[in-house]
Amino acid sequence: MIHFISKRLKHSLVLLFLASVVCFTLVVSAPGNVAVLIAELRGAASTPGYVEKVAEEIGLNKPLLMRYVDWLGDAVTGDFGISYRTGQTVSADLPQRMMVTGTLIAGSAVIATLLSLLLGFLGAFWPYKLPDRVSRGLALIGASTPTFFVGALMIYGFSVTFQLFPSFGFNGPVSWVLPWLTVAVLPAAVLSRVVRVGLEEAMTSPYVLTAKSKGLGRTAILFREALPNITPVFINALGTQVGLMTATGIIVEPLFAWQGVGDYFLAGVRFRDFMVVQACLLIFLAFFIVVNLIVDLAVLMTDPRIRRQWS
Amino acid sequence: MNKLKPIFARLNKFPRVALVVIGLFVALGTFAPWLAPQDPSAQNLLQGGLGPSVAHWLGTDHLGRDTLSRLIIAANTSLVSVGSVLIIAMTIGILMGTIAGYHRGWVDDLLMRVVDVGLSIPSLITALAVIGIVGPGYWTMVLALALAWWPMSGRISRAVAVSIMSKPHIEALRVLGASPWRIYFGHLLPGTIGAVMVYATADAGTAALAVATLSFLGLGIQPPTPEWGQMLVDALPYLESDPRQVILPGLALTAAVIGFNTLGEAIALNRIPKPLTRRMLAMRRIEVAGWGKENSDA
Amino acid sequence: MHDEPLLSVSNLTVDLLTAKSAIRPVDGVSYTVRQGECLAIVGESGSGKTVMNFAPLGLMPTGVTTSLSGSVRFGGRELIGLPEPEIRKIRGKSIGFIFQDPMSALNPVRRIGRQIAEMAELHLNMTPRAAEARALELVKLVGISDPSARLRQYPHELSGGLRQRIVIATALAGEPKLLIADEPTTALDVTVQAQILRLLKDLQRRLNMAMVLITHDMGVVAGAADNIVVMYAARAAERGPVDKVLVTPRHPYTRGLINAIPKREDPIGSQFRGLPGIPPTLGAPFKGCAFAPRCDFAVPTCTASRPPLVPSADGSVFVACPVVNEGRAAA
Numbered sequence: 001m002i003h004f005i006s007k008r009l010k011h012s013l014v015l016l017f018l019a020s021v022v023c024f025t026l027v028v029s030a031p032g033n034v035a036v037l038i039a040e041l042r043g044a045a046s047t048p049g050y051v052e053k054v055a056e057e058i059g060l061n062k063p064l065l066m067r068y069v070d071w072l073g074d075a076v077t078g079d080f081g082i083s084y085r086t087g088q089t090v091s092a093d094l095p096q097r098m099m100v101t102g103t104l105i106a107g108s109a110v111i112a113t114l115l116s117l118l119l120g121f122l123g124a125f126w127p128y129k130l131p132d133r134v135s136r137g138l139a140l141i142g143a144s145t146p147t148f149f150v151g152a153l154m155i156y157g158f159s160v161t162f163q164l165f166p167s168f169g170f171n172g173p174v175s176w177v178l179p180w181l182t183v184a185v186l187p188a189a190v191l192s193r194v195v196r197v198g199l200e201e202a203m204t205s206p207y208v209l210t211a212k213s214k215g216l217g218r219t220a221i222l223f224r225e226a227l228p229n230i231t232p233v234f235i236n237a238l239g240t241q242v243g244l245m246t247a248t249g250i251i252v253e254p255l256f257a258w259q260g261v262g263d264y265f266l267a268g269v270r271f272r273d274f275m276v277v278q279a280c281l282l283i284f285l286a287f288f289i290v291v292n293l294i295v296d297l298a299v300l301m302t303d304p305r306i307r308r309q310w311s
Numbered sequence: 312m313n314k315l316k317p318i319f320a321r322l323n324k325f326p327r328v329a330l331v332v333i334g335l336f337v338a339l340g341t342f343a344p345w346l347a348p349q350d351p352s353a354q355n356l357l358q359g360g361l362g363p364s365v366a367h368w369l370g371t372d373h374l375g376r377d378t379l380s381r382l383i384i385a386a387n388t389s390l391v392s393v394g395s396v397l398i399i400a401m402t403i404g405i406l407m408g409t410i411a412g413y414h415r416g417w418v419d420d421l422l423m424r425v426v427d428v429g430l431s432i433p434s435l436i437t438a439l440a441v442i443g444i445v446g447p448g449y450w451t452m453v454l455a456l457a458l459a460w461w462p463m464s465g466r467i468s469r470a471v472a473v474s475i476m477s478k479p480h481i482e483a484l485r486v487l488g489a490s491p492w493r494i495y496f497g498h499l500l501p502g503t504i505g506a507v508m509v510y511a512t513a514d515a516g517t518a519a520l521a522v523a524t525l526s527f528l529g530l531g532i533q534p535p536t537p538e539w540g541q542m543l544v545d546a547l548p549y550l551e552s553d554p555r556q557v558i559l560p561g562l563a564l565t566a567a568v569i570g571f572n573t574l575g576e577a578i579a580l581n582r583i584p585k586p587l588t589r590r591m592l593a594m595r596r597i598e599v600a601g602w603g604k605e606n607s608d609a
Numbered sequence: 610m611h612d613e614p615l616l617s618v619s620n621l622t623v624d625l626l627t628a629k630s631a632i633r634p635v636d637g638v639s640y641t642v643r644q645g646e647c648l649a650i651v652g653e654s655g656s657g658k659t660v661m662n663f664a665p666l667g668l669m670p671t672g673v674t675t676s677l678s679g680s681v682r683f684g685g686r687e688l689i690g691l692p693e694p695e696i697r698k699i700r701g702k703s704i705g706f707i708f709q710d711p712m713s714a715l716n717p718v719r720r721i722g723r724q725i726a727e728m729a730e731l732h733l734n735m736t737p738r739a740a741e742a743r744a745l746e747l748v749k750l751v752g753i754s755d756p757s758a759r760l761r762q763y764p765h766e767l768s769g770g771l772r773q774r775i776v777i778a779t780a781l782a783g784e785p786k787l788l789i790a791d792e793p794t795t796a797l798d799v800t801v802q803a804q805i806l807r808l809l810k811d812l813q814r815r816l817n818m819a820m821v822l823i824t825h826d827m828g829v830v831a832g833a834a835d836n837i838v839v840m841y842a843a844r845a846a847e848r849g850p851v852d853k854v855l856v857t858p859r860h861p862y863t864r865g866l867i868n869a870i871p872k873r874e875d876p877i878g879s880q881f882r883g884l885p886g887i888p889p890t891l892g893a894p895f896k897g898c899a900f901a902p903r904c905d906f907a908v909p910t911c912t913a914s915r916p917p918l919v920p921s922a923d924g925s926v927f928v929a930c931p932v933v934n935e936g937r938a939a940a
C-alpha cells in the first residue's frame with residue numbers, strides 16, 4: 001500500500017515537472033520585449049531606465065536555467081509573476097478563482113455520478129426494453145449536445161421562461177444549480193454508458209452464469225455480482241470526466257459570469273496574456289495529476305486483483 | 312461494381328440513422344453554396360429578428376441575415392474545417408503510430424508516452440493553449456485542433472500496426488528479405504489507414520463540437536463566415552426576445568453530432584452479444600419448424 | 610409414484626436461435642437418473658452435452674434464444690414450460706452446478722466466503738452469521754486446508770484445484786438432490802484432476818445425491834458412473850450401464866472412443882490415438898447417421914434415415930446403429 005502510494009507519488013512528481021517545463025516554455029516563447037510591455041502597462045515606458053528596472057524585476061537578464069528555477073520556486077509558493085495585460089500580479093485572486101472552479105467541478109461531479117448510475121442501472125435492468133431505450137436515447141443526446149448549447153437552453157428554460165434560478169453570478173447554492181447541471185450533462189451521459197455497457201458486459205461473463213445457477217435473481221446479480229466488477233472501471237471513467245470538467249468550465253464559467261480559473265484562462269488566451277495562461281495551465285495540470293492519483297488509489301481500494309499486486 | 316459490394320455490406324452493419332444523418336451533413340456541407348436560398352451575409356437591418364416567412368423560411372437574425380441560408384453555409388464551414396482537422400490529425404497519428412508499431416522498442420515507448428500525455432489533457436485546453444501562443448485565426452484553429460486530435464489516431468494506428476506486423480505473412484516477407492519500404496508502404500500503411508478511417512469518422516462529431524466551441528468562444532471561425540457555434544453566440548444577447556436564433560444552430564449542430572456518435576457507439580458495442588430482434592427470431596423459428604421432427608428415441 | 614427417477618429426460622430437443630444461425634445441438638435424447646446414481650454423458654467437444662443439461666434450466670448465455678421440446682421431469686415436476694421464476698427456485702436449491710473452468714466461474718472481486726454463504730442464506734434461510742458457519746463447514750467438507758483463511762480470500766489468490774473445490778462447496782451449499790458437473794476436471798492440471806474426481810464421487814455417495822457427470826474423456830467414466838450416455842452430434846449413440854458399455858461397446862463411435870483411451874502398455878510418448886476425422890459442425894439435424902463419414906462399418910443405407918435407438922437382447926443397452934443391431938458388424 002505504502003509502496004504503491006510512494007511509487008504513484010514519484011510518478012506524479014515527474015509528470016508535474018514535465019508540465020512545469022512545458023508551461024515555462026510558454027513564458028519564454030512570448031513574443032516581443034516583455035519588460036517594455038509591462039512598463040507600458042504601468043504607464044512608465046517613457047521614464048528613462050524604467051524598462052531596465054522592470055527587466056531586472058522579472059529577471060529577464062538571467063540565464064534561461066536560472067529563470068526556470070526562479071520561476072518554479074515562485075510558482076510553487078503561489079507566485080505566478082506579473083500579468084502582461086494588467087501589470088498586476090497573476091496570483092492575486094487565484095485562490096478565490098480556484099474555489100469557484102472547485103465548487104463547479106465538485107457539484108457537477110456529484111450530479112453526474114448520481115444521474116449516470118440511475119440511467120445506467122435503468123438500462124441494465126430492462127435491457128433493450130423501454131427504460132433502456134429512453135436511457136440510451138438521453139445518453140446519446142447528452143453526449144452530442146454542445147455544452148454551450150446546453151447552457152443556453154438551461155438559461156432559457158430555467159431562468160428566462162420559469163424564473164427558477166439566476167442565470168449568472170456566484171452567490172450561494174441557488175446560483176450554482178444551472179452551472180452545475182450544465183457541466184454535469186456530458187459526463188452524466190458518458191458515464192451512464194460506461195455503467196450500462198459495463199453492466200451488460202459483466203452480465204455476459206461466466207461468473208454471472210454461476211450466480212444464475214445458484215438461484216440468484218436478476219436484482220441480486222446486478223448489484224452483488226456485476227456492480228462490484230464495474231466499480232473500478234467507473235471510478236477510472238469518472239476521473240477522466242472530472243479532468244474534462246476543467247475544459248467544460250472554460251465554456252460554462254464565462255457563460256454564467258463566474259470568475260473561475262477557466263474564465264481566467266480564457267481571458268488569458270484571448271488577450272494573449274502568457275503569464276495568466278501558464279499559471280492556469282499549471283493549475284489544470286496539477287489538478288489532473290491529483291485526480292489521477294486519487295483515482296489510482298480508489299481503484300486500488302476497490303479491485304482486489306490490483307490490491308494484491310501491491311500489498 | 313463488384314468492388315463496392317464489400318463496402319455496402321460493411322455499411323449495412325451500421326445503424327441507418329447514423330448513415331442518413333452523416334450523409335445529409337456531408338451532402339449539405341458539400342453543396343451548401345448551391346443550396347442556400349440567399350446570400351448568407353446580406354444584411355438588412357430593417358428586417359432584423361424576423362420570424363419565419365415566405366421570404367425567410369426560418370426568419371432572420373438581428374442583422375437581418377437569412378437564418379436558413381446561414382445554417383446551410385455553416386454546414387459547409389463545419390465540414391471543411393472538421394475534414395481538415397481530421398486529415399491533418401490522422402496523417403500525423405498514422406505516421407507516428409505506424410512508426411511506433413513498426414520499430415517497437417524505445418521509439419514505441421517514447422511516442423506512446425507522448426500520446427498518453429496528449430490524451431490525458433482535454434483537447435479544448437490543448438487547443439486553447441496553442442491559440443493563446445500563436446493568436447486566433449482559421450488555420451491556427453485547424454492546427455491547434457489537429458494537435459489535440461492526433462494522439463487518438465496515433466494510439467489506434469499503433470495498435471493496428473502492431474497486429475499487422477505480427478501476422479505470419481509479414482513475418483514471411485521479412486524472412487524472404489522484402490525491403491522495409493515494401494513492408495511499410497505495401498502492407499502496414501494501407502492496412503492501418505483503413506482501420507483508422509472508420510474511427511476517425513466516428514470521432515468527427517467530437518471534432519465538430521470542438522470547432523463550434525472554439526467559434527463560440529470567438530477563437531475559431533471568425534465572422535462573417537457563418538458557423539453554428541458562432542451563430543449561437545451572436546444570438547445569445549437576444550435570447551429572451553428571439554430564442555429561435557439560439558436554438559436553431561444548436562439543434563443543427565447537435566443533430567450532426569448525434570449522427571456521428573451513433574456510428575461510434577455502434578462500433579464500440581459490436582462485440583457485445585445482443586438478443587435477437589423480433590424479425591430475426593421469427594425467421595429462425597420458421598427455419599427450425601422446417602426441420603420437422605424425425606422419429607425419436609424411446 | 611415412488612419409483613419415479615429423480616430426473617427423467619425424454620425425447621429432449623433443443624434448438625438454439627442466434628443472430629447468425631439456427632442450430633439443433635440436442636436432438637431427441639432420452640435418459641434417466643435415479644437418486645444416488647451417477648450418469649456419465651460422454652462425447653467429443655461440441656456434441657451438445659452442455660446445452661442438453663443447461664438449456665432446460667434456463668442457463669444459456671445472453672444472445673441466444675432457446676426453444677425446447679420433449680420432456681424433462683425433475684422430482685416429479687415438468688421443467689419444460691415452467692416459468693423462469695419457478696425454475697430459478699430449483700437452481701441452486703435442488704440442483705447444484707459445477708462448471709468447467711473454475712478460473713472464471715467465481716466472481717473475481719468478491720470474497721470466497723460470501724460467494725458460498727449467500728447460497729445458504731438464499732436457500733436455507735440462514736442468517737448471515739449462520740451462513741458463514743455453514744460455508745466454513747462446506748469448505749472443510751471439500752477438503753481445503755486452513756478453511757477460515759480461505760473464506761476471506763479472493764478467487765485469484767487460489768490455485769485452479771482449490772477454486773474448483775470452492776465451486777463444488779458452493780454447489781453443495783443449497784443441499785441439492787442432483788449435481789450437474791460439466792467437465793469438472795477438464796481445465797485443471799492433470800495431477801489434480803483425479804483428486805477432484807475422487808472428491809466428487811465421494812461426496813455424491815456420502816450425501817446420496819444424484820450426479821450427472823459430463824465429460825469428453827472415456828477414461829474418467831470407469832470408476833465414477835453407473836450409467837452412461839454416449840453423445841454424437843446432438844444425438845445419443847449408445848446408452849446403458851457403464852460396466853456393459855465399457856466392456857463390450859457396440860456402437861462404432863463408442864468403440865472408437867474407448868480405443869482412444871491411452872493404455873498402460875502404450876510406449877511412453879506414443880501418439881495419441883484419437884478418432885480419425887473431426888466431428889461435424891452442428892446446424893440443421895442430420896439425415897441419417899451423423900457418424901457415417903467417420904465410420905468403418907458404414908453402408909449406403911446409413912445415410913438414408915435416422916438410426917433408431919434399439920435395445921440389445923437383454924434390454925439393458927440401447928444402440929443407434931442398424932448395422933450393429935442387425936448383427937452385421939463383427940463385435
Ligand SMILES: Nc1ncnc2c1ncn2[C@@H]1O[C@H](COP(=O)(O)OP(=O)(O)O)[C@@H](O)[C@H]1O
Pocket residue numbers: 625627632634652653654655656657658659660661670673890891
Ligand atoms: N451460446 C451459444 N451460441 C451459439 N451456439 C452455441 C452456444 N452454445 C453452444 N452452441 C453450439 O451448440 C453446440 C453444442 O455445444 P455444447 O453443448 O457446448 O457442446 P459440448 O458441451 O458437448 O462441448 C455446438 O455446436 C455449439 O456451437
Ligand code: SF4
Pocket residue numbers: 860861862898899900901902904905906907908911916929930931932933
Ligand atoms: S449407422 Fe452406419 S454409419 Fe452410423 S454408426 Fe452405424 S454403421 Fe456407422
Ligand SMILES: [Mg+2]
Pocket residue numbers: 655658659660791792
Ligand atoms: Mg461443454
